[in-house]
Amino acid sequence: MARPIFAHIDTDALKHNLGVIRNHAGTARIMAVIKANGYGHGMAKVARALWTTDGFAVASIDEAIQLRELGWLKPILLLEGVFGADEIAACVNHRIAITVHHFDQIRMLQASKPAQSLALFLKLNSGMNRLGFEPQDFLRALAQLQAMQTCTDITLMSHFATADDAYGIADQLQVIQTCFDELPYPVSLANSAALFRYPASRGDWVRPGIALYGASPFADTAASALDLRPAMTLHSRIIAVQTLKPGDALGYGRTWIADRPSRIGVVACGYADGYPRHAPTGTPILVNGQLTRTLGRVSMDMMFADLTGLPDADAGSAVILWGKGLPVESVASAAGTISYELLCARAQRVPDHE
Structure with missing residues (x-):
């Protein structure tokens, strides 16, 4: 598959x-x-x-x-x-x-x-x-x-x-x-x-x-306020779940350390897919249609989502990186860039699905 x-x-x-x-x-x-x-x-x-x-x-x-x-x-x-x-x-x-x-x-x-x-x-x-x-x-x-x-x-x-x-x-x-x-x-x-x-x-x-x-072409105006609809939605899934105890570190560079018991979803998406490596902890992400945050450092093929407050999320749960339900400009703003860069950066290995 x-x-x-x-x-x-x-x-x-x-x-x-x-x-x-x-x-x-x-x-x-x-x-x-x-x-x-x-x-x-x-x-x-x-x-x-x-x-x-x-x-x-x-x-x-x-x-x-x-x-x-x-x-x-x-x-x-x-x-x-x-x-x-x-x-x-x-x-x-x-x-x-x-x-x-x-x-x-x-x-x-x-x-x-x-x-x-x-x-x-x-x-x-x-x-x-x-x-x-x-x-x-x-x-x-x-x-x-x-x-x-x-x-x-x-x-x-x-x-x-x-x-x-x-x-x-x-x-x-x-x-x-x-x-x-x-x-x-x-x-x-x-x-x-x-x-x-x-x-x-x-x-x-x-x-x-x-x-x-x-x-939206404007930092201070949402696309929806202009009656614009996202044409690209970037989808993935949770492929594994890790349970961390306080003090456990996550991912390359140990850039995020749990301060409480935490459930972490591993998402099949990384910078080789066009997701920005520099996106920090706290960048918005949707899991099963619910808003949560990324954690730690984005790697080549994978990244992390905080599932601690999402008890129904598990391996196989649907993820939206940006698009319908999560404006690309919100992700871009959190990552310190612009929506143009995220959309244009979609890698060739990421296929279109109807």
Whole structure:
């Protein structure tokens, strides 16, 4: 028999979340971000569930081509653009839109002389300082694209650094408006957080990511408060039970020592499955639908759950690591990370089960 750990991917939840996002997007089209294997959910499964969206955004040419092979005919955007001139021909052949964020990419386009029109998203660095042209260079970059006869399908884009916290988007939005003002092109700005909090950022294309998967983009707002439903539930089981007396230590490093008689459940899940090794004692976990806590150090294939207050729990009891009944952001917060990392980290050895 296989190890009892598996992920259930709820395609109905994905469809529901897309509907919630569509309500917030207004008239803007939705570029669903499904990079990183659909945030760990399985890109093909996510794409099929979100087939009614207006476009998909990915990180690599291979992901984009896979979508075309699945039969997707609508827009696909390469969020980091091309990494070499050889990818431009593939973008032409497969009708893949390219993010352009530095002058080397423009030089590659000029040298390749694509035979057919390319869709381009010209990216402004409005303050995140990751990708994009500096404001003083933006119009020069745009002029170079305009001079190319096969680069007439242009969308202007930027990305917010702090749409999910109290700092907000006002500073960046001012830079964006100054650069984009009166330019006759569509605009793409909003990520999940901006989509929910800042209607002024909607533009013509929105690019939701984490909200599609049912996790909140905000540290201070639960996903359920946004009417989002978790798309991934990570399941396992208790595979052994240990009884500890006061003074007994648990697991590698003896990081937890019992101060009372304790029942400990050994869970078939570890950091090789994608669970964070740094999750401390006290991280929430569900056993038989009841909330309890992890104990000690997470090892490669196993971890520990406190069963002391759960007399009905025993070997074979069902465990939920995150998902339905236990928001992934609650686990992430306890582990000092974010839900994105947990979802994307699901290991290949953890299968999907219906």
